[in-house]
Amino acid sequence: MQPEEEGESMLKIREFAEIAQVSLSALRYYDEIGLFKPASVDPTTGYRLYSIDQLVRLNRILALKELGLDLNQIVQLLDEGVSAEALQGMLRLRKARLQQQIEEEQAQLAQIEARLKYIEQEGRKLAHEVVLKEVYPLTVLRSWTGVSGFQANSHYARNVHDLLQQLRIKITGPTHYIYHQSAENEDTFLVELAIPVDTSTANHLPAPSRERLSLRELPGVSTMASTVYRGSPHAILEAYQALGTWAEVNGYQIVGPCRKVCLSWEGELQEYLTEIQYPVEKEP
Amino acid sequence: MQPEEEGESMLKIREFAEIAQVSLSALRYYDEIGLFKPASVDPTTGYRLYSIDQLVRLNRILALKELGLDLNQIVQLLDEGVSAEALQGMLRLRKARLQQQIEEEQAQLAQIEARLKYIEQEGRKLAHEVVLKEVYPLTVLRSWTGVSGFQANSHYARNVHDLLQQLRIKITGPTHYIYHQSAENEDTFLVELAIPVDTSTANHLPAPSRERLSLRELPGVSTMASTVYRGSPHAILEAYQALGTWAEVNGYQIVGPCRKVCLSWEGELQEYLTEIQYPVEKEP
DNA sequence: TTGCTCCTCACGTCACGTGAGGTGGC
DNA sequence: TTGCTCCTCACGTCACGTGAGGTGGC
Numbered sequence: 315m316q317p318e319e320e321g322e323s324m325l326k327i328r329e330f331a332e333i334a335q336v337s338l339s340a341l342r343y344y345d346e347i348g349l350f351k352p353a354s355v356d357p358t359t360g361y362r363l364y365s366i367d368q369l370v371r372l373n374r375i376l377a378l379k380e381l382g383l384d385l386n387q388i389v390q391l392l393d394e395g396v397s398a399e400a401l402q403g404m405l406r407l408r409k410a411r412l413q414q415q416i417e418e419e420q421a422q423l424a425q426i427e428a429r430l431k432y433i434e435q436e437g438r439k440l441a442h443e444v445v446l447k448e449v450y451p452l453t454v455l456r457s458w459t460g461v462s463g464f465q466a467n468s469h470y471a472r473n474v475h476d477l478l479q480q481l482r483i484k485i486t487g488p489t490h491y492i493y494h495q496s497a498e499n500e501d502t503f504l505v506e507l508a509i510p511v512d513t514s515t516a517n518h519l520p521a522p523s524r525e526r527l528s529l530r531e532l533p534g535v536s537t538m539a540s541t542v543y544r545g546s547p548h549a550i551l552e553a554y555q556a557l558g559t560w561a562e563v564n565g566y567q568i569v570g571p572c573r574k575v576c577l578s579w580e581g582e583l584q585e586y587l588t589e590i591q592y593p594v595e596k597e598p
Numbered sequence: 599m600q601p602e603e604e605g606e607s608m609l610k611i612r613e614f615a616e617i618a619q620v621s622l623s624a625l626r627y628y629d630e631i632g633l634f635k636p637a638s639v640d641p642t643t644g645y646r647l648y649s650i651d652q653l654v655r656l657n658r659i660l661a662l663k664e665l666g667l668d669l670n671q672i673v674q675l676l677d678e679g680v681s682a683e684a685l686q687g688m689l690r691l692r693k694a695r696l697q698q699q700i701e702e703e704q705a706q707l708a709q710i711e712a713r714l715k716y717i718e719q720e721g722r723k724l725a726h727e728v729v730l731k732e733v734y735p736l737t738v739l740r741s742w743t744g745v746s747g748f749q750a751n752s753h754y755a756r757n758v759h760d761l762l763q764q765l766r767i768k769i770t771g772p773t774h775y776i777y778h779q780s781a782e783n784e785d786t787f788l789v790e791l792a793i794p795v796d797t798s799t800a801n802h803l804p805a806p807s808r809e810r811l812s813l814r815e816l817p818g819v820s821t822m823a824s825t826v827y828r829g830s831p832h833a834i835l836e837a838y839q840a841l842g843t844w845a846e847v848n849g850y851q852i853v854g855p856c857r858k859v860c861l862s863w864e865g866e867l868q869e870y871l872t873e874i875q876y877p878v879e880k881e882p
Numbered sequence: 883t884t885g886c887t888c889c890t891c892a893c894g895t896c897a898c899g900t901g902a903g904g905t906g907g908c
Numbered sequence: 909t910t911g912c913t914c915c916t917c918a919c920g921t922c923a924c925g926t927g928a929g930g931t932g933g934c
Contacts, residue, residue: 323862328887335731342889343924359932360889366861367871369826370727377727381710385923398723402714409710416703419696422666426693429665433686443654443661447619542653577650578607587651612913626915627898643906644915669897 323366324353330364334372349389350375382408421564428563442541442556449591451534452487454508455516455527459491467491468579471507474527481519484512490532491574508532535593539566543590546583550574553590566594607650608637614648618656633673634659666692705848712847726825726840733875735818736771738792739800739811743775751775752863755791758811765803768796774816775858792816819877823850827874830867834858837874850878 331338344350345362350372352362371392378388387404390396432440455478459470471489478485487510494504508530516529539561541553554572561568570593578587615622628634629646634656636646655676662672671688674680716724739762743754755773762769771794778788792814800813823845825837838856845852854877862871 326887335729337924338888339924339926347923361932362888367828369861369871369873370828373729373824373826374727376729380706380729381713382706398717398721401723402717405710405714405717409707409714412703412707412710416700416707419700419703422664423693423696423700426665426689426696430686430689430693433682433689437682439682439685443658445619445657445660445664540657542657544651544654577653587653589653610913621898622914623898623900631897645906646914 324363325366327352327362327364330366330368333366334369334376336372336376344375344385347385347389349385349392381405382412424563424565428559440556442543442553444539444541444557444560446594447538447540449535449538452490452508452510452532453513453516454490454510454530454532455483455519456509456530456532457507457527459505459507467505467507471576474507474509477527478509478511482515483519484515486510486512489576489579491576492532493572493574495571535570535591537566537594537596539592539594541590542577542587544585544587546586550588550590553588557590557592561592561594565597567597568592569595608647609650611636611646611648614650614652617650618653618660620656620660628659628669631669631673633669633676665689666696708847708849712843724840726827726837728823728825728841728844730878731822731824733819733822736774736792736794736816737797737800738774738794738814738816739767739803740793740814740816741791741811743789743791751789751791755860758791758793761811762793762795766799767803768799770794770796773860773863775860776816777856777858779855819854819875821850821878821880823876823878825874826861826871828869828871830870834872834874837872841874841876845876845878849881851881852876853879 325333327338327341331341341350341362341364345352350368353365353368354363355361356363374392375388378391379385383391383404391401391404429440455474457474459467475485475489490508490510492506492508494506496502496504510532511529513529519527519529539557541556543549543553560566573591575589575591576586577589578585609617611622611625615625625634625646625648629636634652637649637652638647639645640647658676659672662675663669667675667688675685675688713724739758741758743751759769759773774792774794776790776792778790780786780788794816795813797813803811803813823841825840825844827833827837844850857875859873859875860870861873862869
């Protein structure tokens, strides 16, 4: 502004940095992106020279940074004459993001604490990892097995598979079992067998089979708590428990029937690969 | 492990990614860093082939990622046979970091809310930005002005400056005023003038001056709330207020006397540049 | 001449996302 | 031949931190 004033109290970058408590590289970077340029640059040496009253602007920058705005936003706020409303908008956006982030981090914290507690009590690492995922709708052939013993179910499932193969119906995914809680008795389950099939080939189904097998749409679930484990289906109880405590720790509610997905059932029982899924929803 | 099993149910990368709900690029990246490699790679096409039972490991990875561990830590945990204690250590570290981060974010949130409230009430952006910084110890010549009017102080300070110049004592920084609350009366202040000087030249001070000027160490302060503003010192009250509300919003307590630093006092009053500092501490 | 402060590249960060350009099987 | 899926680079992200290699003033 007033060139005749220059030189009277210009500060070299290190002096200015020390007063303002910022790093040299930060000042150089702000210069580079045009956020905060030195009052003048010595034409022969290239030295950046700052005047003390530039502190006002720099402090404004630092304060806005403290609020979590990024440098691009700050450039806009300071140089592009953004109105008070625009600042309001940025702050509201930042506030919303921050609130969500805090929530997530608190959930993470609870999870970590639960793990630590588990390790202290059991002296071991966790056996079953739980992940959240989305599952998509599937067209399946369904059937009620009416029985709940593992052996019987498994036998029944093999029979159905054989039948489908004979009928040249194309199987498109792993076999599901869905455990519906009985309306009368909480402790008994109605077990539904569901085999994903290719819709176009499923019409081969002859009438007598239709009595026991019917086509239905297995709905997708946006948040499914899932755990995959290898081993005998007898160990399934542990997986259920892991899912239960996981839901509790993370503040989720179980909102639908459990699904058991038989990812691999060849070879020894110990080699079986099974996924247990529970539809969940965040508690309000 | 069992090469004769290959090919029976290998999944291409997209199929596996869909089941596991991860992105293609994530899978390729995990492969690259050696965290999670496909069960096999087709030698002619280079296609990555995954077996369904790799889900167990991938889910373990995803679960650990959910806890906020980075991929390097996860590699160590899964592949370098780290003990339960090491996992404990990582989780404790993560927990501590997370707790601190949440605290900081909550402070940020409070600050944002205060700003938003301010804008709504005043319809304007904030005038005084407050930043936290550290100030270092200074060797100063001090004197009690004994008066509190701005004009008188300013006049007095100029006289002292002139004197120092005559005595060839080197001034090394901006003039400070320190406002000590009087022990008897809370509403009156004892004003201390403090001028940073070069220790080696300060010994020129003759005896008669020593009655009013004495050398002392102005202590450093690790957390100083500071606001810099340009303008007439009459507007100083606003700056005080800004600092006060800032301290309240952010949960800081004022733990020492206020300092006024005269960064620039040339030209018009409106051009003066002044910094107000308060030593603060986080409330417990 | 030796230090000191400053300068300008260039590269690394962390976990991928996003093209560009090319190949193999239907 | 046309699409589709896969591949491998290479670059960008965000706000700097950290050398490397060089210059100017005492």
